[in-house]
Amino acid sequence: MEHLSGGEIVIRALKDAGVKHVWGYPGGAALHIYDALYRQEDVEHLLVRHEQAAVHAADGFSRSTGEVGTALVTSGPGATNAITGIATAYMDSIPLVVISGQVPKAKIGQDAFQETDMVGVSRPIVKHSFLVTRAEDIAETIAKAYYIASTGRPGPVVVDIPKDVTEPSYKVPYEWPSSVKMRSYQPTNKGHRGQVKRAVKSLLSAKQPVIYSGGGVILDDASEQLVKLAQRLNYPVTNTLMGLGAYPATDRQFIGMLGMHGTFEANTAMHEADVIFAVGARFDDRVTNDLNKFCPNATIIHIDVDPTSISKNINAHIPVVGTCTSVLNEMLSIADELATEPDTKAIDAWWAKIDQWRADKGIYTASRYEPSSGDVIKPQDVIKVLYKETKGDAFITSDVGQHQMFAAQYYLFDKPRRWINSGGLGTMGFGLPAAMGVQLAHPEAQVACVTGEGSIQMCIQELSTCSQYNLPVKIISLNNSALGMVRQWQDMNYSSRYSQSLYEDSLPDFVALAEAYGHVGIKVTRYEDLEEKMRECFALKDRVVFMDIVVDKSEHVYPMQIPGGSMGDLYLNKAEKN
Amino acid sequence: MKRIISILLENESGALSRVVGLFAQRGYNIDTLTVAPTDDDTLSRLTLTTQGDDQMAEQIVKQLHKLIDTIKVVDLTVGSHIERELMLVKLKASDPEIRAELKSCVEIFRGHVVDVTASTYTVQLTGDSDKLDAFIDAVREIGIMEVVRSGVSGISRGDKFLRV
Ligand SMILES: Cc1ncc(C[n+]2csc(CCOP(=O)(O)OP(=O)(O)O)c2C)c(N)n1
Numbered sequence: 171m172e173h174l175s176g177g178e179i180v181i182r183a184l185k186d187a188g189v190k191h192v193w194g195y196p197g198g199a200a201l202h203i204y205d206a207l208y209r210q211e212d213v214e215h216l217l218v219r220h221e222q223a224a225v226h227a228a229d230g231f232s233r234s235t236g237e238v239g240t241a242l243v244t245s246g247p248g249a250t251n252a253i254t255g256i257a258t259a260y261m262d263s264i265p266l267v268v269i270s271g272q273v274p275k276a277k278i279g280q281d282a283f284q285e286t287d288m289v290g291v292s293r294p295i296v297k298h299s300f301l302v303t304r305a306e307d308i309a310e311t312i313a314k315a316y317y318i319a320s321t322g323r324p325g326p327v328v329v330d331i332p333k334d335v336t337e338p339s340y341k342v343p344y345e346w347p348s349s350v351k352m353r354s355y356q357p358t359n360k361g362h363r364g365q366v367k368r369a370v371k372s373l374l375s376a377k378q379p380v381i382y383s384g385g386g387v388i389l390d391d392a393s394e395q396l397v398k399l400a401q402r403l404n405y406p407v408t409n410t411l412m413g414l415g416a417y418p419a420t421d422r423q424f425i426g427m428l429g430m431h432g433t434f435e436a437n438t439a440m441h442e443a444d445v446i447f448a449v450g451a452r453f454d455d456r457v458t459n460d461l462n463k464f465c466p467n468a469t470i471i472h473i474d475v476d477p478t479s480i481s482k483n484i485n486a487h488i489p490v491v492g493t494c495t496s497v498l499n500e501m502l503s504i505a506d507e508l509a510t511e512p513d514t515k516a517i518d519a520w521w522a523k524i525d526q527w528r529a530d531k532g533i534y535t536a537s538r539y540e541p542s543s544g545d546v547i548k549p550q551d552v553i554k555v556l557y558k559e560t561k562g563d564a565f566i567t568s569d570v571g572q573h574q575m576f577a578a579q580y581y582l583f584d585k586p587r588r589w590i591n592s593g594g595l596g597t598m599g600f601g602l603p604a605a606m607g608v609q610l611a612h613p614e615a616q617v618a619c620v621t622g623e624g625s626i627q628m629c630i631q632e633l634s635t636c637s638q639y640n641l642p643v644k645i646i647s648l649n650n651s652a653l654g655m656v657r658q659w660q661d662m663n664y665s666s667r668y669s670q671s672l673y674e675d676s677l678p679d680f681v682a683l684a685e686a687y688g689h690v691g692i693k694v695t696r697y698e699d700l701e702e703k704m705r706e707c708f709a710l711k712d713r714v715v716f717m718d719i720v721v722d723k724s725e726h727v728y729p730m731q732i733p734g735g736s737m738g739d740l741y742l743n744k745a746e747k748n
Numbered sequence: 749m750k751r752i753i754s755i756l757l758e759n760e761s762g763a764l765s766r767v768v769g770l771f772a773q774r775g776y777n778i779d780t781l782t783v784a785p786t787d788d789d790t791l792s793r794l795t796l797t798t799q800g801d802d803q804m805a806e807q808i809v810k811q812l813h814k815l816i817d818t819i820k821v822v823d824l825t826v827g828s829h830i831e832r833e834l835m836l837v838k839l840k841a842s843d844p845e846i847r848a849e850l851k852s853c854v855e856i857f858r859g860h861v862v863d864v865t866a867s868t869y870t871v872q873l874t875g876d877s878d879k880l881d882a883f884i885d886a887v888r889e890i891g892i893m894e895v896v897r898s899g900v901s902g903i904s905r906g907d908k909f910l911r912v
């Protein structure tokens with residue numbers, strides 16, 4: 171048997187776990203690991219400019235591929251810088267393994283230089299964590315970390331390794347475990363057959379059904395099954411912010427995103443539904459609005475791999491614990507056996523209603539905002555032009571704010587894993603590093619980061635990482651000279667008192683900034699230039715391009731749920747309520 | 749309603765802090781908590797009591813189960829069960845009359861005087877929490893110097909058991 175040092179084992183175990191790329195940043199406690207990294211070629215390391223970005227990049231990599239993302243950081247400040255990234259992944263159930271260096275075992279608890287209790291600090295935002303105390307345990311721990319991160323409801327796992335455990339002179343036999351078994355962790359995959367049958371029957375008997383699907387469908391690669399079931403039934407489908415792309419947005423049966431900034435037709439259909447089929451979704455407060463007024467007539471069928479998501483916010487009448495893929499497959503086969511068809515007459519009448527809502531108040535059927543012209547560029551139009559220029563087939567990462575909602579509403583995602591945003595934590599700064607991860611995984615694809623002049627400045631240093639590794643992402647910055655989403659709330663709830671949401675004249679020259687990093691900067695101020703400049707941007711295939719697009723400052727995101735109301739209580743624009 | 753939740757946990761570093769952390773993180777209270785290794789020293793048995801309605805108890809159980817280190821979780825309150833708590837009480841007892849009164853009180857509660865000085869009695873008592881509360885009420889006037897309670901341990905009645 172081969173004998174390796176702890177540091178060498180870390181890297182070898184990553185290789186054996188199938189890892190090809192690690193995003194990270196070195197420092198004292200991780201240096202033995204970094205030295206082992208230097209002496210091999212199987213695992214490529216990408217040096218970011220801030221540890222938060224390492225985790226977001228690993229996250230973007232994971233979201234776009236379905237594989238586990240990996241980050242490596244040092245102890246203390248390296249570890250704490252990673253925290254926002256870990257929390258972001260945790261809230262959206264993204265499988266990551268984050269390896270952190272730690273001070274030597276003998277120094278733990280001494281307030282040693284760069285000591286932070288990483289297992290303690292990260293505890294509420296990880297799926298699980300390990301502190302490895304012996305070189306002999308590293309391989310098995312790393313194997314467990316990947317297993318835990320990627321199975322059940324996925325999530326980030328932290329592996330904290332004290333420096334002495336990676337000591338180069340201490341060599342131990344290396345063996346990669348052929349399989350992982352844990353008596354305390356055995357996630358449920360298959361749904362209870364009786365419950366699945368009840369779910370199918372209830373679904374088939376519906377007169378005003380809605381299929382409400384979330385990020386779980388994407389995480390479990392169950393999009394194909396979802397589409398099959400929905401199309402077989404001819405039921406309307408709405409996706410959550412995290413679920414966009416699981417059902418093709420350009421299909422007739424898609425009624426748009428639901429929730430706080432969801433479409434009128436999706437939110438109203440939910441409110442009036444008699445059966446809601448929730449799959450891989452979690453009745454988040456950004457979806458439900460006031461829980462007491464939530465969908466008063468609906469029987470709730472809820473499929474989720476995580477039992478704690480079921481009946482947490484909204485009581486499920488028919489709960490099914492299992493993976494989206496296996497339960498949907500089983501539902502399809504039970505539907506075949508039962509040979510019962512949906513009530514077509516009722517469903518046709520339901521569609522007539524929905525189509526009417528769509529025609530009257532939808533955001534796709536007619537323009538719900540003033541048109542762009544001259545030097546007034548509407549942010550919505552930027553997304554529409556982006557959609558057109560990329561033929562709807564780009565990977566779009568996003569930051570957080572109005573631009574994020576406009577992207578979610580107006581870029582019609584027809585495929586899963588194309589829309590990559592921080593939905594749960596809402597992390598400004600996510601977009602650019604996530605785009606790097608996506609681009610690394612898909613070198614030939616068009617990758618665009620839709621951002622705002624506020625968010626982009628939270629991880630702008632990564633423009634340098636893009637240079638180092640030739641990651642030609644396109645930055646589409648909707649520059650409204652404000653923390654736009656904050657300002658929208660201040661307009662709506664604080665009589666337009668713009669407390670700290672404006673920068674006065676302090677914004678940088680983004681074109682010059684991009685150029686300083688060796689990239690291309692393009693500023694757009696007139697609507698008639700937008701299409702051409704966007705084309706120019708994507709024609710520069712091998713370059714990072716920063717599009718600084720000056721958009722209408724006064725625009726708000728609509729529809730918007732009225733706080734304290736039901737799902738269907740919406741502001742449709744500045745003047746109109748429903 | 750009072751809930752007694754019993755957990756079989758991997759006896760590993762960090763496992764207990766995850767359980768306790770979960771309660772803080774989700775806004776649940778822990779009223780009592782006891783933990784010790786079982787006959788199999790790779791396992792810890794943990795009993796905790798909390799307050800909550802059925803829905804909350806169900807969430808707590810599910811959340812606990814989701815922790816990677818937990819092997820089994822049950823809400824003992826759902827079925828018939830035995831609940832025991834150990835209490836040590838140090839009482840002021842210099843007056844002979846009071847000493848006599850205390851002794852009879854301890855007898856009534858089936859306790860034991862486990863330590864005696866010229867001015868104190870130390871009493872040991874086991875039972876469910878209500879019984880221990882009742883004893884405290886009975887001797888409060890006399891003068892309690894110190895109370896130490898172990899927190900509740902619980903086990904289900906009958907053939908059911910919690911084991912790997
Ligand atoms: C790290 C972080 N801090 C604060 C917030 C709160 N927040 C949400 S949106 C927003 C404004 C974003 O501004 P910008 O990126 O310019 O986007 P816009 O809304 O203008 O499109 C803020 C401050 C957040 N989501 N994340």
Ligand SMILES: [Mg+2]
Nearest residue numbers: 622623652654
């Ligand atoms: Mg802005």
